[in-house]
Amino acid sequence: MFNKKASNPKSKPDQILEAIALKPGQNIADVGSGGGYFSLRFAKIVGQEGKVYAVDENQDFLPEQHFTIYSKKS
Numbered sequence: 001m002f003n004k005k006a007s008n009p010k011s012k013p014d015q016i017l018e019a020i021a022l023k024p025g026q027n028i029a030d031v032g033s034g035g036g037y038f039s040l041r042f043a044k045i046v047g048q049e050g051k052v053y054a055v056d057e058n059q060d061f062l063p064e065q066h067f068t069i070y071s072k073k074s
Contacts, residue, residue, distance in 0.1 A: 016038075025046065025050050
């Protein structure tokens with residue numbers, strides 16, 4: 001639900017990731033992370049050695065993202 005706009009092909013999420021050119025082991029902040037669509041994709045790219053910092057003004061999103069990202073990396 002929260003990731004619908006970010007994941008929509010019209011929003012060009014793959015082009016956004018390509019432009020960032022994120023690499024394994026890097027750190028990145030996802031400011032305005034919402035439902036965590038990009039946070040999860042960033043976590044897959046940076047892997048165990050990198051870090052993703054998710055920041056959103058709606059604190060209700062963040063605990064769910066934290067759990068999801070850590071469980072995906074495990």
